[in-house]
Amino acid sequence: MATSTCLLYNRPMSPQATIEWVRQALSGPLPGRAAQLTMATRPRPGDRPDIPAPCPHEGAVLILLYQAEGGLQFPLTVRSSTVHAHKGQISLPGGAKEPGDEGFEQTALREASEELGVATATVQVLGALSRLYIPHSGFCVHPFVGYAPEQPNWHPDPAEVAELFSAPLGDLLEPSTVHEEVSVHDGVSFLVPHYRFGTHRVWGATAMILAEFVALLRAAPQTAAS
Secondary structure, three states: OOOOEEEEOOOOOOOOOOHHHHHHHHOOOOOOHHHHHOOOOEOOOOOOOOOOOOOOEEEEEEEEEEEEOOEEEEEEEEEOOOOOOOOOOEEOOEEEOOOOOOOHHHHHHHHHHHHHOOOHHHOEEEEEOOOEEEOOOOEEEEEEEEEEOOOOOOOOOOOOEEEEEEEEHHHHHOHHHEEEEEEEEOOEEEEEEEEEEOOEEEOHHHHHHHHHHHHHHHHOOHHHHO
């Protein structure tokens, strides 16, 4: 039977990364595409300055902040080898909108429940980030930020999740977490910015979503972080 691995990184977290700061940040204007592009792979084939209307496929993801012993953390998953797309890549919990979903917020919560076993009744959705178009898959992704007062009881679905790990929000905010490397595919060189949590490299759409979240937090008044 397939199993999922759960890991937790417990490096010291910045004392500034509080839920009050997050709430304050989400009440302000979104940085949008400019912030997303700071962590985009370059070149980005099929990229476009606008979002297709209608979008070929739509879905949602959740940055699920929760209180752990060391402070705020959020889960990331390594996708299994049996999922339809982006096999083996690191992602936020999320997926495609289904006909029964009342909106994208519900999609994000449902997917967190299905993928990780999160009891969504304990999750408060704090706000939304900017939509992101992924040229490779044709998906328009709606990111949401949620909060749980304590660490959820994880029950990852091995059909979708090969590994689950949690990252400190404070680490995400550290400039030293950002790295770049060159990858060559079909003779073309790509510059790949990524966040590094231990041995895990978070790049692509997930990194772009997190980049806007980071920019939003950094723009928030520091008094909200104390």
